Amino acid sequence: MSDDNPHSRNGSASKSFLKRVMQLLTSEPKNKDQLVDVLNDAQDRDLINPETKQMIKGVLDVSEMRVREIMIPRSQMVTIDINQKLEDFLPIILESGHSRFPVVNEDIDHVDGILLAKDLLAFGFNSQSHDFSLGDIIRPAIIVPESKKVEPLLKEFRSNRYHMAIVVDEYGGVSGVITIEDILELIVGEIEDETDDEIDDQIKHLAGNVYLVKALTELSDFNDYFNCDFDESNADTIGGILLHKFNHVPKKGELFNLDNFEFKVLSSDNRRMQMLQVSVNKSHEINGKLSD
Structure with a gap:
């Protein structure tokens, strides 16, 4: 005989619901997916906010990652040669906005140490x-x-109080670099500072008639800024124009004179130029004004 008593049915439903709640409270997630489900449920019930859930998920992701997945590759490393003079590498430091730089000897696979930009302050105010x-x-x-x-x-990083490490492959060659900030950004999201907007600028005026220019600056932008007319049919970037003239990938320190400009390569690797120092002839007009 079937039980048509509504109170009985309601009582069974309540017990079933309570049983599921008790299982949720007493059981432990068996894997990452189940833990993420618990986090999603906690957010849906307003127990945690989306930002908190994302940070916890970031911690879970970091626990499974290896350095090769998040390192800055060698082609994007900003390095300084140990044999460079202060006046030669200081523009690189100013343009990059970084606080730490691998110091290499002859090539990127021979790293002698790390330069902290703040360690240069003493020399900036020292007559010696x-x-x-x-x-x-x-x-x-x-x-x-x-x-x-x-x-x-x-x-x-935290226990030894350092912030940067050089990453090497199985043969001992440099693969890239990783910083504590790279790891933290996986957890809390992108960390922006007061230099980030400046880093995005392709052309930066240093002083007088000297400028810092990224080699990947669009040629049309370079022409507009410097009031010149390099042929845009030959290349898309100012670096491409120099490659066309050099007929090889210039090394750091190489100079090239073209029209009213002197180009000096400040940073480069085996495949491409990265940063240029551009000196403008003093008789050349920029935006209607003579270069200082």
Whole structure:
């Protein structure tokens, strides 16, 4: 005989609901997917906000990642040669906006140490700056393999109080660089500072008739800014124009004179130029004014 009592049916439904709630409260997630489901449910019930959920999920993601997945590749590293003079690499520091720089000896696979930009302050106000030696102020470089897990590296960053590590492949060649900021951004999202907008600028006036220009600056933008007419049918960027004239990838420090400009390569790797110092002939007009 079927039970048509509505109170009985309601009582069974309530017990079933309570049973599911108790299972949710007493059981533990068996894997990451189940834990994410718990987080999603907590957000749906307004127990945590979306930002908190995203940070927790970021921690979970970091726990499974390896350094090779988030490192800055070698082609994008901003380095300084240990044999460069202060006046030669200072524009690179000013343009990049970074606070730490790998210091290389001859090529990127030989890293002698890490330069902290703040360590240069003493020489900026010292009349004895002609005695400056980059090798005297660089810090030791921390080397980590590509395969290292990100989570223990973050712990090492914190416990040993360093912020940058050089990443190497299985043969000992430099693959890239990783910073504590790269890891933290996976958890809390992109960290912007007061230099980020400046870094996006393709052309920066240093002083007088000297400028810093990214090699990938669109040729049309370069022509507009400097009131010149390099042939845009030959290349899309100012770096492309120089490659066309050099007939090879210029090395750091190479000079080239073209029309009213002197180009000096400030940073370059085996495949492309990255940063240029551009000196403008003083008789050349920029935006209707003579260059200072």
